[in-house]
Amino acid sequence: xxxxxxxxxxxxxxxxxxxTMALMSIVLSLGVxxxxxxxxxxxxxxxxxxxxxxxxxxxxxxxxxGGRVTLCTSNNGxxxxxxxxxxxxxxxxxxxxxxxxxxxxxxxxxxxxxxGGEVGMVGTVAxxxxxxxxxxxxxxxxxxxxxxxxxxxxxGRAGNxxxxxxxxxxxxxxxxxxxxxx
Numbered sequence: 287x288x289x290x291x292x293x294x295x296x297x298x299x300x301x302x303x304x305x306t307m308a309l310m311s312i313v314l315s316l317g318v319x320x321x322x323x324x325x326x327x328x329x330x331x332x333x334x335x336x337x338x339x340x341x342x343x344x345x346x347x348x349x350x351x352g353g354r355v356t357l358c359t360s361n362n363g364x365x366x367x368x369x370x371x372x373x374x375x376x377x378x379x380x381x382x383x384x385x386x387x388x389x390x391x392x393x394x395x396x397x398x399x400x401x402g403g404e405v406g407m408v409g410t411v412a413x414x415x416x417x418x419x420x421x422x423x424x425x426x427x428x429x430x431x432x433x434x435x436x437x438x439x440x441x442g443r444a445g446n447x448x449x450x451x452x453x454x455x456x457x458x459x460x461x462x463x464x465x466x467x468x
Contacts, residue, residue: 326403326441333401334439334449337372338459340396341417344378345457347395348419354426355395356381358416363397364388370414372407372437375400386416386428404442410435413453423457440467 341357348355358366361374365388378396379388388394401407409415412427412435420426425433432455440448448465 323443323447326443327447329401329403330405330439330441330447330449333373333405333407334451334461336398337376337407337437337451338461340376340378340398341451341453341459343396344417345419345423345425345459347378347380348421349423351380352421354381354384354418354420355379356386356416356418357396358386358388360397361400363399364394366416368415370409372409373401373405381418384418384428386418405439406441407437407439409437413437417453419457425453425455425457438465438467440465444468 344355344357355378357376357378359368359370359372359374360377361367361369363375363377366377366386367374376396376398377388377394379392379394381388382392383389412433413425414435417425417433418428427433434453434455436453437451438448439450444467446464446466448463448467450462450465452460452462454460
Protein backbone atom coordinates (compact mmCIF):
# COMPACT_ATOMS: atom_id res chain seq x y z
CA UNK A 287 0.00 0.00 0.00
CA UNK A 288 1.30 3.24 -1.07
CA UNK A 289 0.05 6.19 0.86
CA UNK A 290 0.47 9.59 -0.63
CA UNK A 291 1.43 12.28 1.78
CA UNK A 292 -0.37 15.55 1.89
CA UNK A 293 2.38 18.12 1.69
CA UNK A 294 0.25 21.08 2.70
CA UNK A 295 0.90 22.49 6.17
CA UNK A 296 -1.94 22.75 8.57
CA UNK A 297 -2.35 25.98 10.56
CA UNK A 298 -3.29 29.59 10.11
CA UNK A 299 -1.72 32.25 8.00
CA UNK A 300 -0.42 35.58 9.21
CA UNK A 301 -3.34 37.34 7.52
CA UNK A 302 -5.84 35.18 9.41
CA UNK A 303 -4.14 35.94 12.72
CA UNK A 304 -4.13 39.70 12.04
CA UNK A 305 -7.82 39.70 11.04
CA THR A 306 -8.73 37.77 14.20
CA MET A 307 -6.75 40.18 16.39
CA ALA A 308 -8.38 43.19 14.73
CA LEU A 309 -11.86 41.77 15.33
CA MET A 310 -11.02 40.96 18.97
CA SER A 311 -9.73 44.49 19.60
CA ILE A 312 -12.94 45.98 18.17
CA VAL A 313 -15.14 43.75 20.34
CA LEU A 314 -13.07 44.46 23.47
CA SER A 315 -13.06 48.22 22.85
CA LEU A 316 -16.86 48.13 22.88
CA GLY A 317 -17.14 46.03 26.07
CA VAL A 318 -14.38 47.34 28.35
CA UNK A 319 -15.86 50.83 29.00
CA UNK A 320 -19.15 49.20 30.05
CA UNK A 321 -17.23 46.98 32.46
CA UNK A 322 -15.82 50.07 34.19
CA UNK A 323 -19.32 51.49 34.63
CA UNK A 324 -20.55 48.17 35.93
CA UNK A 325 -17.77 48.06 38.54
CA UNK A 326 -18.49 51.67 39.62
CA UNK A 327 -22.22 50.88 39.93
CA UNK A 328 -21.42 47.80 41.98
CA UNK A 329 -19.25 49.85 44.35
CA UNK A 330 -21.98 52.43 44.84
CA UNK A 331 -24.67 49.81 45.44
CA UNK A 332 -22.46 48.06 48.00
CA UNK A 333 -21.91 51.30 49.95
CA UNK A 334 -25.62 52.20 49.82
CA UNK A 335 -26.54 48.73 51.03
CA UNK A 336 -23.98 48.94 53.85
CA UNK A 337 -25.32 52.28 55.13
CA UNK A 338 -28.96 51.16 54.84
CA UNK A 339 -28.13 47.92 56.67
CA UNK A 340 -26.27 49.66 59.49
CA UNK A 341 -28.91 52.40 59.89
CA UNK A 342 -31.63 49.74 60.02
CA UNK A 343 -29.58 47.78 62.55
CA UNK A 344 -29.13 50.92 64.68
CA UNK A 345 -32.89 51.51 64.61
CA UNK A 346 -33.56 47.87 65.56
CA UNK A 347 -31.03 48.08 68.37
CA UNK A 348 -32.70 51.23 69.71
CA UNK A 349 -36.10 49.53 69.71
CA UNK A 350 -34.68 46.38 71.30
CA UNK A 351 -32.95 48.32 74.07
CA GLY A 352 -35.73 50.86 74.48
CA GLY A 353 -33.17 53.66 74.34
CA ARG A 354 -31.27 55.88 71.96
CA VAL A 355 -28.80 54.46 69.43
CA THR A 356 -26.90 56.91 67.23
CA LEU A 357 -25.09 56.46 63.92
CA CYS A 358 -22.48 59.07 62.94
CA THR A 359 -19.73 59.70 60.42
CA SER A 360 -16.37 58.51 61.70
CA ASN A 361 -12.91 58.29 60.18
CA ASN A 362 -11.37 56.26 63.02
CA GLY A 363 -14.11 53.87 64.20
CA UNK A 364 -14.18 55.38 67.70
CA UNK A 365 -15.35 59.02 67.54
CA UNK A 366 -17.63 61.14 65.35
CA UNK A 367 -16.41 63.73 62.87
CA UNK A 368 -18.44 66.73 61.79
CA UNK A 369 -17.28 66.64 58.16
CA UNK A 370 -20.55 65.09 57.02
CA UNK A 371 -19.17 62.76 54.36
CA UNK A 372 -20.53 59.31 55.19
CA UNK A 373 -17.91 57.89 52.78
CA UNK A 374 -15.34 58.41 55.58
CA UNK A 375 -17.00 55.56 57.45
CA UNK A 376 -19.41 55.43 60.35
CA UNK A 377 -20.09 54.00 63.77
CA UNK A 378 -23.24 53.17 65.72
CA UNK A 379 -23.34 53.20 69.50
CA UNK A 380 -25.73 53.11 72.43
CA UNK A 381 -26.06 56.83 73.16
CA UNK A 382 -27.19 56.60 76.79
CA UNK A 383 -27.20 60.37 77.39
CA UNK A 384 -28.56 61.28 73.92
CA UNK A 385 -25.94 63.93 73.16
CA UNK A 386 -24.92 62.46 69.75
CA UNK A 387 -21.29 62.12 70.88
CA UNK A 388 -19.50 58.94 71.89
CA UNK A 389 -18.80 59.27 75.60
CA UNK A 390 -16.79 57.10 77.96
CA UNK A 391 -18.64 53.88 78.74
CA UNK A 392 -21.05 54.04 75.78
CA UNK A 393 -21.00 50.80 73.80
CA UNK A 394 -20.13 50.91 70.09
CA UNK A 395 -22.29 48.31 68.33
CA UNK A 396 -21.28 48.80 64.66
CA UNK A 397 -18.22 50.08 62.84
CA UNK A 398 -17.86 50.59 59.08
CA UNK A 399 -14.66 51.70 57.37
CA UNK A 400 -14.34 54.13 54.48
CA UNK A 401 -16.14 53.65 51.18
CA GLY A 402 -14.00 52.34 48.35
CA GLY A 403 -13.10 54.15 45.15
CA GLU A 404 -14.22 57.69 44.43
CA VAL A 405 -17.56 57.30 46.20
CA GLY A 406 -18.89 60.38 48.01
CA MET A 407 -21.83 60.08 50.43
CA VAL A 408 -23.04 63.51 51.55
CA GLY A 409 -26.06 63.99 53.79
CA THR A 410 -28.54 66.85 53.85
CA VAL A 411 -28.35 69.37 56.69
CA ALA A 412 -30.49 67.35 59.14
CA UNK A 413 -28.37 64.20 58.80
CA UNK A 414 -25.05 65.65 57.69
CA UNK A 415 -23.13 64.13 60.59
CA UNK A 416 -25.39 61.79 62.53
CA UNK A 417 -28.73 59.99 62.75
CA UNK A 418 -30.14 59.12 66.15
CA UNK A 419 -32.96 56.64 66.80
CA UNK A 420 -35.06 56.68 69.96
CA UNK A 421 -36.39 53.61 71.73
CA UNK A 422 -39.54 53.81 69.57
CA UNK A 423 -37.48 53.75 66.38
CA UNK A 424 -38.08 57.38 65.48
CA UNK A 425 -35.17 59.47 64.22
CA UNK A 426 -34.68 62.46 66.55
CA UNK A 427 -31.95 65.05 66.93
CA UNK A 428 -30.16 65.37 70.23
CA UNK A 429 -32.50 68.33 70.92
CA UNK A 430 -35.54 66.11 70.32
CA UNK A 431 -36.69 67.37 66.90
CA UNK A 432 -37.79 64.91 64.20
CA UNK A 433 -34.80 64.04 62.05
CA UNK A 434 -35.35 63.41 58.33
CA UNK A 435 -33.15 63.84 55.30
CA UNK A 436 -31.19 62.01 52.68
CA UNK A 437 -27.69 60.93 51.74
CA UNK A 438 -26.67 61.39 48.11
CA UNK A 439 -24.19 58.81 46.85
CA UNK A 440 -22.10 59.68 43.78
CA UNK A 441 -18.76 58.78 42.28
CA GLY A 442 -16.58 60.53 39.69
CA ARG A 443 -19.14 60.11 36.90
CA ALA A 444 -21.62 62.77 35.80
CA GLY A 445 -25.27 62.21 34.94
CA ASN A 446 -28.14 60.32 36.53
CA UNK A 447 -25.91 57.56 37.91
CA UNK A 448 -26.16 58.36 41.62
CA UNK A 449 -28.11 56.75 44.43
CA UNK A 450 -29.99 58.29 47.33
CA UNK A 451 -30.82 57.03 50.81
CA UNK A 452 -33.82 58.73 52.43
CA UNK A 453 -34.62 58.72 56.16
CA UNK A 454 -38.33 59.18 56.79
CA UNK A 455 -39.94 60.58 59.95
CA UNK A 456 -41.19 57.10 60.85
CA UNK A 457 -37.60 55.83 60.90
CA UNK A 458 -38.05 53.90 57.66
CA UNK A 459 -35.14 54.01 55.26
CA UNK A 460 -35.56 54.02 51.48
CA UNK A 461 -33.07 54.02 48.64
CA UNK A 462 -33.49 55.29 45.09
CA UNK A 463 -31.49 55.18 41.87
CA UNK A 464 -31.04 57.61 38.98
CA UNK A 465 -30.02 60.62 41.09
CA UNK A 466 -28.19 63.42 39.27
CA UNK A 467 -24.50 63.67 40.08
CA UNK A 468 -22.24 66.58 39.15
